[in-house]
Amino acid sequence: MAVITDFSKNQVGLKNQGKEGFENMTAKNLVFDTKDLNLWYGDDHALKNINLDIYENEVTAIIGPSGCGKSTFIKTLNRMVELIPVVRISGDILYRERNILDKSFKVEDLRTHVGMVFQKPNPFPKSIYDNIAYGPRIHGIKNKKILDEIVEKSLRGAAIWDEVKDRLNENAYGLSGGQQQRLCLARCLAIEPDVILMDEPTSALDPISTLKIEELVQELKKEYSIIIVTHNMQQAARISDKTAFFLNGEVVEYTDTNKIFSTPSDKRTEDYITGRFG
Amino acid sequence: MVVREKFQDELNELQTMLLELGDFADNALSKSLEALETKNIELALEIMEDDTKADLLYEEINDFAILLIAKQAPVAIDLRRIIVAIKIATDIERIADFAVNVAKSTIRIGNEEHVKPIENIKKMYQITSEMLEISLKAFGEEDVIMAKKVEDMDDEVDSLYGKTIRDLLEVNHQKPEYTSQITQLLFTCRYLERTADHVTNIAESVFYLVKGRHYDLNG
Numbered sequence: 001m002a003v004i005t006d007f008s009k010n011q012v013g014l015k016n017q018g019k020e021g022f023e024n025m026t027a028k029n030l031v032f033d034t035k036d037l038n039l040w041y042g043d044d045h046a047l048k049n050i051n052l053d054i055y056e057n058e059v060t061a062i063i064g065p066s067g068c069g070k071s072t073f074i075k076t077l078n079r080m081v082e083l084i085p086v087v088r089i090s091g092d093i094l095y096r097e098r099n100i101l102d103k104s105f106k107v108e109d110l111r112t113h114v115g116m117v118f119q120k121p122n123p124f125p126k127s128i129y130d131n132i133a134y135g136p137r138i139h140g141i142k143n144k145k146i147l148d149e150i151v152e153k154s155l156r157g158a159a160i161w162d163e164v165k166d167r168l169n170e171n172a173y174g175l176s177g178g179q180q181q182r183l184c185l186a187r188c189l190a191i192e193p194d195v196i197l198m199d200e201p202t203s204a205l206d207p208i209s210t211l212k213i214e215e216l217v218q219e220l221k222k223e224y225s226i227i228i229v230t231h232n233m234q235q236a237a238r239i240s241d242k243t244a245f246f247l248n249g250e251v252v253e254y255t256d257t258n259k260i261f262s263t264p265s266d267k268r269t270e271d272y273i274t275g276r277f278g
Numbered sequence: 279m280v281v282r283e284k285f286q287d288e289l290n291e292l293q294t295m296l297l298e299l300g301d302f303a304d305n306a307l308s309k310s311l312e313a314l315e316t317k318n319i320e321l322a323l324e325i326m327e328d329d330t331k332a333d334l335l336y337e338e339i340n341d342f343a344i345l346l347i348a349k350q351a352p353v354a355i356d357l358r359r360i361i362v363a364i365k366i367a368t369d370i371e372r373i374a375d376f377a378v379n380v381a382k383s384t385i386r387i388g389n390e391e392h393v394k395p396i397e398n399i400k401k402m403y404q405i406t407s408e409m410l411e412i413s414l415k416a417f418g419e420e421d422v423i424m425a426k427k428v429e430d431m432d433d434e435v436d437s438l439y440g441k442t443i444r445d446l447l448e449v450n451h452q453k454p455e456y457t458s459q460i461t462q463l464l465f466t467c468r469y470l471e472r473t474a475d476h477v478t479n480i481a482e483s484v485f486y487l488v489k490g491r492h493y494d495l496n497g
Contacts, residue, residue, distance in 0.1 A: 025402055093471045263490030274356045276284045 013201055017055055027100035030056040031225045032077060032092075039072060039162065041084065046072050047121035048249045054242075056194075056225045061236035061257065063229075065272065070229045074197045077227065079107050080115040096194075107242055112139070115188035119200040121180030123172035125188070128155075128164050130173050135191040148227035149168045150190050159216055178209025185216065191255070196220065198228040202235065214239050233273055247270045285350050289322075289394055292342055293418065294365050294397040295368070299335045301413040303370045304407060306332070306377035306436060307473065311403045314384045314466065321380035332374035355487075362487045366417060367477040369483075373410065376469040376476075393456040394449050395410035398442040399463065402470040405435050406477065413480040417487070425484035429495040439465040442467050 015221040032054040037049035041126065046138050054060050062070040064143040075081040076093060079100060093100045096236060100110050123131050150186050151168070155161040160182040164175070172183055181201060188196060198217075217226055217239050237257060238241050244254040245266075253269045264270045271277055306325055313321040322401060329429060343360045346352065409428045416425035450460045478496045485493040 233353070237353065262357075264354055272353050273353050275285070 005253060017104060017124060022144060027059065027191075030057045030115075031053065033092075034076075035092040035094070037073075037076065037093060038089065039069075039076060039081065040086075040088045042086040044107040046249050047076070052244060052254055054225065055223055056228060057223075058241040059221050059226045059228060059239055061228050061230055061243045062217055062246060063231075063233060063236050063272075065277070066231075068081075068246040069197050069249040074116075074199060074227055074229055076195060077195070078111055078115070082107075082138065107190055112191050113194045114197060115193035115195070116197040116199070117181070117184050117201045120204050121177055123175070123180050123183050123186050125171065125173060127169045128172050128175070128183060129168040129225045131187050132190045135187065139191065141179055154186040154190040155183075157189045157220070158182045159219075160186060176209070178205050178212060178270060181205060181209065181213060182216070185213070189220075193224065195225045198226065200229055200231060203231060210235070211278035245272060247272070285346075285352075287357070288346055289344075289356065289359050291312055291345065291396050292339065292360065293337050295335065295342065296363050296366055297418055298321050299332060299339065299367060299370045299374075300410065300417075302335065303374040303377065304410050304414075306374050307380075307403065307407060307410070310377040310380035310384070311400065313381055317384065317387070317389055318383055319388070320491060322384040325381040326378050327401055329374055330380045332371055336371040340362060340364060343367075353404045354490075355489065358487050358490060361367075362417075362483045363486075365483050366480050366497070369479045372476050373473050375440060376473045380466050387462050389457050390456075390459055393453055393459055393463075394445070396463065398438055399470065402435055402438045402442065402467065404440070405431050406474045408468050409477040410480075411436075413477050413484065416481060416484045419487050420484065422485050422488050425481040426495070428481040431449050431476045432496060439471040470482050 013084050031055055032052070037047055038045070038048040050073060062073060064070050072081060076089065077095075077100075081087055081089075090099075090221065095110070098105060108185050128136070128153055132154050133147045133215050136147060136150050141150070143188060152161060152165075155164060160179060163179060164183075167174075172180065174185060177182060181204075185196075185201075205267065207212065209242075214235060215243070217228065220226060221241075228236075228240065240257045242255065243257045243260040245252045245264075247268055253264060253266045259265075260269060261273060264273065306328065309321055309325050312318065313325065343364050346360055348359075352357070409431045412424060412431075413428050416422070416427075446464055446467070448462050450457055476497060482493055482495050485491070485495070
């Protein structure tokens with residue numbers, strides 16, 4: 001069983017607690033709601049009874065040492081984890097109140113709502129324009145004018161338009177690492193998702209590019225809900241509203257970011273964020 | 279892990295510096311009362327001169343604390359340890375200044391006979407000094423139960439302060455020729471009362487350090 005005990009009043013998003021924990025969040029809607037989520041890679045029990053509520057227009061950070069299940073967790077949210085043959089899942093993942101693990105939920109539908117940006121920028125070996133237009137084209141948009149609009153809007157949304165507007169037909173591989181990552185973010189925005197998953201999106205970037213992505217996250221949360229896995233604790237502290245600390249496949253603590261980084265409730269959280277282990 | 283151990287050593291060093299400043303202030307206060315009681319002008323002058331050491335140590339603590347924040351980007355208890363060190367250093371430095379103020383009053387009184395035994399002032403000092411020792415120990419051991427003890431002691435100092443002020447004003451009424459000395463003794467009472475308040479601040483900082491919340495022990 002997951003050790004989700006001894007949570008103080010300030011904690012939010014956890015199940016089975018009194019109303020007082022939700023004082024400041026009544027107005028927000030849930031985007032994801034996992035219920036007793038368990039996941040196994042063969043015999044390896046990688047996620048243990050995860051019960052997390054994730055709210056819209058917030059940045060939710062997932063932190064924890066390597067191998068604690070944080071990447072596995074976010075990959076369950078767009079069902080990417082199913083690509084691994086030995087995976088077995090139990091429990092529910094409600095996205096906007098619908099269980100995405102239900103056979104009737106089409107994975108293609110899910111991924112138009114839930115976009116993802118990865119650790120290493122992974123643009124297609126195509127032009128900048130085609131990278132962005134790829135998704136909309138797959139969804140049947142052929143009209144050049146509409147595609148042009150989507151490309152510009154997405155590139156602007158990812159704060160890279162000014163840097164690439166004069167070379168949209170050049171190969172995306174010619175961009176710097178930081179630009180490629182923003183291009184991938186723009187590609188994700190082109191399908192107008194509801195949620196953006198980010199798996200260590202800045203770990204391969206220099207400090208300035210990192211800062212640009214962090215600023216973008218702050219901007220994007222006005223329209224999207226963002227779930228970000230990060231090894232950079234200062235990044236989690238800077239940009240997220242809530243933080244979940246994972247350890248050995250369990251959620252040790254999930255609460256307001258301000259609380260996690262000032263007065264965490266669990267000794268293990270405190271030890272991790274102050275660098276005593278991990 | 280080596281980096282973490284080095285940081286832990288630096289936090290311990292910061293605490294040691296602070297306790298050293300605390301001992302210095304405690305000692306200065308003790309000497310200032312001795313100088314007042316025995317009309318020892320030389321000792322009073324020595325206290326004034328020595329205060330530079332407290333100022334330097336205070337600056338050193340602040341610089342070290344700022345460096346640790348810059349280098350380590352601390353969070354949670356680590357951050358509170360550093361912030362609290364800065365706050366407590368300010369309180370202790372002020373206490374050392376009060377000892378200097380008492381020394382100055384001693385010099386102004388000079389060789390004049392005390393218009394009245396200074397028993398209450400000595401009592402105020404004794405309680406305040408004990409409070410300081412308790413609060414510093416509580417800080418060193420991060421012990422809130424110990425820190426809580428100063429709450430009642432501060433009330434005691436406050437009540438002694440009120441009583442002593444009233445007594446001195448009464449004496450002033452009867453012996454107006456001693457007004458100058460009485461003024462200095464009133465000041466001394468005030469310095470001790472303020473010292474006790476700063477010690478209470480230190481105890482409150484211990485609560486903040488351990489609990490991460492603000493407590494008022496001076497209600």
